[in-house]
Amino acid sequence: MYIQKHAIAGTLESSDAQVTVEPSDNGLEVxxxxxxxxxxxxxxxxxxxxxxxxxxxxxxxxxxxxKGALDCTLKARVECAVFRSNDVSATNVPWGGAIK
Known part of the structure; x- marks a missing residue:
């Protein structure tokens, strides 16, 4: 899956994480x-x-x-941001399909 556009998931609240993704041609920058x-x-x-x-x-x-998120929250936020960057609609989101 590619990151096609800027997208964000999550909040800056305690026990959460905010994940922002955007396209880049320089490989993976985290x-x-x-x-x-x-x-x-x-x-x-x-x-x-x-x-x-x-x-x-x-x-x-x-x-x-x-901000102190659990692993499952981190994984969900990363997954959501990537899906949003690809305009995956709510009807065909494979939630949990990629996360084991």
């Missing part, structure tokens, strides 16, 4: 900012990269601002 980076940085990065890999995203700019 920026992660987290209030719990020292404690859970490796796990946050793993959740984001695993989700992008399962969706087949190889190019794009991804910005994640994490």
């Amino acid at each position: 920026m992660i900012e987290s209030s719990v980076m020292n404690q859970y940085g490796r796990q946050i990065k793993a959740a984001v990269f695993e989700t992008l890999a399962r969706l087949g995203v190889e190019k794009g700019k991804i910005a994640v601002i994490d």
Whole structure:
């Protein structure tokens, strides 16, 4: 799946994450900012990269601002932002299909 346009998912509320995606020709550029980076940085990065890999995203700019979200929330926000960038409508969203 490609990132076709700018899209955003999530909020900046506590225990949530805001994920922004936009197209890029420079490969995959991922920026992660987290209030719990020292404690859970490796796990946050793993959740984001695993989700992008399962969706087949190889190019794009991804910005994640994490406010202590659980892994399932991070994965859902990344998945939603990528789907929104591709104009996937509510009727044919394969929710959870790419996330195991």
